[in-house]
Amino acid sequence: MQKNSWSDPFEYISLGKLLKQYNIALNKRLGQHFLSDWNTLRRIVELATVSEEDLVLEIGCGAGTLTTTIAATGASVIGIEIDRSLAPLLTDRFMDHTNVNIIYDDALNLDFQKLLNQQKNFSQLKIIANVPYYITSALVEKFLLEIPFAETIVVLVQQEAGEHFTAKSGKSFGPLTVLCQTYGEVREVFKVKPSLFLPPPQVISSVIQMTSRKLPVVLDYLAFYDFLQSCFKQRRKTLINNLHHAFPQFEKSSLEKILQELGLELAIRPDRVDVKTFCNLFKYFC
Incomplete structure (x- = not known):
């Protein structure tokens, strides 16, 4: 100082x-x-x-x-x-x-x-x-x-x-x-x-x-935060169920494929997903 x-x-x-x-x-x-x-x-x-x-x-x-x-x-x-x-x-x-x-x-x-x-x-x-x-x-x-x-x-x-x-x-x-x-x-x-x-x-x-961070990981914070709130909409439900409710245009089989590509278990809840994975997941929906 x-x-x-x-x-x-x-x-x-x-x-x-x-x-x-x-x-x-x-x-x-x-x-x-x-x-x-x-x-x-x-x-x-x-x-x-x-x-x-x-x-x-x-x-x-x-x-x-x-x-x-x-x-x-x-x-x-x-x-x-x-x-x-x-x-x-x-x-x-x-x-x-x-x-x-x-x-x-x-x-x-x-x-x-x-x-x-x-x-x-x-x-x-x-x-x-x-x-x-x-x-x-x-x-x-x-x-x-x-x-x-x-x-x-x-x-x-x-x-x-x-x-x-x-x-x-x-x-x-x-x-x-x-x-x-x-x-x-x-x-x-x-x-x-x-x-x-x-x-x-x-x-x-x-x-x-x-x-x-020196380089931003996400460019649109508003859209990202809306996405995160959808992921945590019902904390006791699985991530895939919250996503399916928020994005009905995605077939559940498509959501399962996305989670598998990111190395996530299909039964995972949102509070068990790390920050980096949420950033990567957002790219599929933005």
Whole structure:
């Protein structure tokens, strides 16, 4: 992470005191748990390999602690924050820094492609998100379907949710798992204790890093994701039955031949098929 003369006016004020100073009460409905440990914040930014030539899309600015750590690299930062009660704090924190732009909106409703088309002169797009756990999957899905050209995605998620990104098979393995691992290398890097948040959540969190492939395996992510959802339509049924239901124009004998060509058992269920095989299977139907 690069060093420069960037400074934080609230560097020596604890998160609790800062929230009290601005009369901010955390919103349970929004699932707000603010990460307060500076070492963990720095590790997250280092995982995204942020440089001053990059554009970083940060989802969930909170009190601006992670935003501050990103902006200190010199990168341009677009922060998305749904809670407008945090605006006075964030405005004061970043008023003297031209490389930070905070947008107050619901990230799930934003048109990311349109937003990024307005940005110029950046080397790579990096995404960093510390968001309520209940929207994690929907948000990662939105990243991959709308802006799959991001070079790195780093998300802080509930440990159980992280398993849906990193699983290789089984109950946590589904369409989003395959989509993530088609995008690139996905790994859990480290866990974060509840005590490092304010207020502490009741679960352990995981930091997940996704690094894009140099050459894309799939060109049409939307069509591929629709295909994956068809494959997992009824998880307890076999893959061939789900395919036959989704693609009735294929005779079952034709589907059997396709699976045999890919070395798959006819009785295999979708959560037992690996990511590479799903990519090869998609070629028969796209």
